[in-house]
Amino acid sequence: MxxxxxxxxxxxxxxxxxxxxxxxxxxxxxxxxxxxxxxxxxxxxxxxxxxxxxxxxxxxxxxxxxxxxxxxxxxxxxxxxxxxxxxxxxxxxxxxxxxxxxxxxxxxxxxxxxxxxxxxxQIDDPARGFAYAQDAPLDMRMGRQQLTAAEVLNTYSAAELARILRRYGEERFADRIARRVVEARSSEPFTSSGRLVELLYAAIPAATRKTGGHPAKRTFQALRIEVNAxxxxxxxxxxxxxxxxxxxxxxxxxxxxxxxxxxxxxxxxxxxxxxxxxxxxxxxxxxxxxxxxxxxxxxxxxxxxxxxxxxxxxxxxxxxxxxxxxxxxxxxxxxxxx
Incomplete structure (x- = not known):
C-alpha cells in the first residue's frame, strides 16, 4: 500500500x-x-x-x-x-x-x-463519481455491475426517481428534483456530477441550502444506494x-x-x-x-x-x-x- x-x-x-x-x-x-x-x-x-x-x-x-x-x-x-x-x-x-x-x-x-x-x-477517486465536491462521471458503482448513476438519472421515470430520492435519500424535495431531472435530460443526457449538482442547487430552496447541509448530499446518497442495491x-x-x-x-x-x-x-x-x-x-x-x-x-x-x-x-x-x-x-x- x-x-x-x-x-x-x-x-x-x-x-x-x-x-x-x-x-x-x-x-x-x-x-x-x-x-x-x-x-x-x-x-x-x-x-x-x-x-x-x-x-x-x-x-x-x-x-x-x-x-x-x-x-x-x-x-x-x-x-x-x-x-x-x-x-x-x-x-x-x-x-x-x-x-x-x-x-x-x-x-x-x-x-x-x-x-x-x-x-x-471510492470517495477519493474522482473517476468513481461518488463525491459531489468535484465534477466527475456519474458512475457510483462499487463493483462490476452494469447499472450506473447516469443510467438511473437518464432512464428512470419521474415517479421512480422521486421514490428512490425519498426512500434512500430522505429528500424533502424529491418530487421537485425528479421533475427537473426529467426536464433537463430531454435536451441533454446527464453524464457528469457537476451538472447534477448545479440542478440540485437550483431545485432546493435557498433557506434549506443554508441549514440542511450540502444540497447534493441526499441525492448522491440515494443514487449510490440504488446503483449498488x-x-x-x-x-x-x-x-x-x-x-x-x-x-x-x-x-x-x-x-x-x-x-x-x-x-x-x-x-x-x-x-x-x-x-x-x-x-x-x-x-x-x-x-x-x-x-x-x-x-x-x-x-x-x-x-x-x-x-x-x-x-x-x-x-x-x-x-x-x-x-x-x-x-x-x-x-x-x-x-x-x-
Missing part, C-alpha cells in the same frame, strides 16, 4: 471495533490447532484497516475478507501481506456470505464485521451473518446513515429478545434470545476522532454476541467467550 493510501485511510472507531470483536477471536486454549483457529469475516474489507488491526491483536485468528470492489481487494492484499498465511480474500457482495462460507468450508465463524458505506478508495444487500446479510456465528461469536456493524442503522438496530433488537409467547411463565429451552447486545444503543466516535477524521462523524457502532441457537426444539447453551 502506498503512503498516500495509509494517509487517507483512517479506520473508523478502530479501538472500539477491536475491543468488541477481539474476545471472540482469542481462543482460551493457546495451543489450539490451526484447523480450530477462530475465523473473522470482514464483509466490507475496503482498504483492510480494521482487518489488519484485528489480525495483529488476535494472532491465532484467520480472516475471510469480502469486497465487491476488485481495486479494494488488490490494495487490501498488499496491506495484509504480513498475515498472508491467515487471510482469504473473495470478490463478492456481502449478501453472498452464506455461499462464500459454504464454499470455504466454514459454516460457523467467531466474528463478523460490516463497515457500511463508502471506503476511502445497498439496503437490499444489508437486509439479506444481517440474518445470514447472525446465523453464521458460533455460540460466543460476535458481530459488529458500523453504519453511517439512519436507513442502515435502523435495519441493524431492528434486527439486533429482535434477535436479543426471547421468542416465547408473552403469557408463558417460563421461557422454554431454545426460545430464549439468540443474541446479547454488547452496546447500549449505538456507540458514537469521540469528538476528538470526528475532528481528526470528519468521515467518522456520522458513524454508529452496534454489536452483539451469540448466546443461543434458534428454533423451538433448540437446546439452551451457556454463553461462551462473552
Amino acid at each position: 502506498s503512503p498516500s493510501d495509509e494517509r487517507v485511510h483512517v479506520p473508523v472507531m478502530l479501538s472500539e471495533v477491536v475491543a468488541l470483536l477481539a474476545p471472540a477471536l482469542t481462543p482460551a486454549d493457546a495451543d489450539a490447532d490451526a484447523d480450530a483457529a477462530p475465523v473473522l469475516v470482514d464483509g466490507t474489507l475496503g482498504l483492510a484497516g480494521h482487518a489488519a488491526a484485528l489480525l495483529e491483536a488476535c494472532p491465532q485468528a484467520r480472516l475471510i475478507g469480502l469486497d465487491r470492489d476488485p481495486q479494494a481487494l488488490a490494495r487490501a492484499r498488499v496491506r495484509l501481506a504480513p498475515y498472508a498465511d491467515r487471510v482469504t480474500l473473495v470478490e463478492a457482495v456481502y449478501d453472498e456470505l452464506p455461499d462464500v462460507l459454504a464454499d470455504l468450508g466454514h459454516p460457523r465463524v467467531q466474528g463478523v464485521l460490516l463497515d457500511l458505506g463508502l471506503s476511502s478508495l 445497498e439496503l437490499a444487500a444489508l437486509e439479506s446479510v444481517l440474518p445470514s451473518a447472525v446465523a453464521a456465528l458460533a455460540i460466543g461469536g460476535r458481530i459488529a456493524v458500523l453504519a453511517y446513515h439512519s436507513l442502515e442503522d435502523r435495519l441493524v438496530k431492528q434486527l439486533l433488537a429482535v434477535r436479543s429478545t426471547d421468542r416465547a409467547p408473552r403469557d408463558l411463565p417460563v421461557v422454554p429451552a431454545g426460545m430464549g434470545p439468540e443474541l446479547r447486545l454488547l452496546t447500549r444503543g449505538a456507540e458514537r466516535p469521540t469528538p476528538e476522532e470526528s475532528a481528526l477524521n470528519p468521515r467518522a462523524a456520522s458513524a454508529r457502532l452496534r454489536a452483539a454476541v451469540r448466546i443461543d441457537e434458534p428454533g423451538p426444539r433448540g437446546r439452551s447453551h451457556q454463553e461462551v467467550g462473552a
Whole structure:
C-alpha cells in the first residue's frame, strides 16, 4: 500500500471495533490447532484497516475478507501481506456470505464485521463519481455491475426517481428534483456530477441550502444506494451473518446513515429478545434470545476522532454476541467467550 493510501485511510472507531470483536477471536486454549483457529469475516474489507488491526491483536485468528470492489481487494492484499498465511480474500457482495462460507468450508465463524458505506478508495477517486465536491462521471458503482448513476438519472421515470430520492435519500424535495431531472435530460443526457449538482442547487430552496447541509448530499446518497442495491444487500446479510456465528461469536456493524442503522438496530433488537409467547411463565429451552447486545444503543466516535477524521462523524457502532441457537426444539447453551 502506498503512503498516500495509509494517509487517507483512517479506520473508523478502530479501538472500539477491536475491543468488541477481539474476545471472540482469542481462543482460551493457546495451543489450539490451526484447523480450530477462530475465523473473522470482514464483509466490507475496503482498504483492510480494521482487518489488519484485528489480525495483529488476535494472532491465532484467520480472516475471510469480502469486497465487491476488485481495486479494494488488490490494495487490501498488499496491506495484509504480513498475515498472508491467515487471510482469504473473495470478490463478492456481502449478501453472498452464506455461499462464500459454504464454499470455504466454514459454516460457523467467531466474528463478523460490516463497515457500511463508502471506503476511502471510492470517495477519493474522482473517476468513481461518488463525491459531489468535484465534477466527475456519474458512475457510483462499487463493483462490476452494469447499472450506473447516469443510467438511473437518464432512464428512470419521474415517479421512480422521486421514490428512490425519498426512500434512500430522505429528500424533502424529491418530487421537485425528479421533475427537473426529467426536464433537463430531454435536451441533454446527464453524464457528469457537476451538472447534477448545479440542478440540485437550483431545485432546493435557498433557506434549506443554508441549514440542511450540502444540497447534493441526499441525492448522491440515494443514487449510490440504488446503483449498488445497498439496503437490499444489508437486509439479506444481517440474518445470514447472525446465523453464521458460533455460540460466543460476535458481530459488529458500523453504519453511517439512519436507513442502515435502523435495519441493524431492528434486527439486533429482535434477535436479543426471547421468542416465547408473552403469557408463558417460563421461557422454554431454545426460545430464549439468540443474541446479547454488547452496546447500549449505538456507540458514537469521540469528538476528538470526528475532528481528526470528519468521515467518522456520522458513524454508529452496534454489536452483539451469540448466546443461543434458534428454533423451538433448540437446546439452551451457556454463553461462551462473552
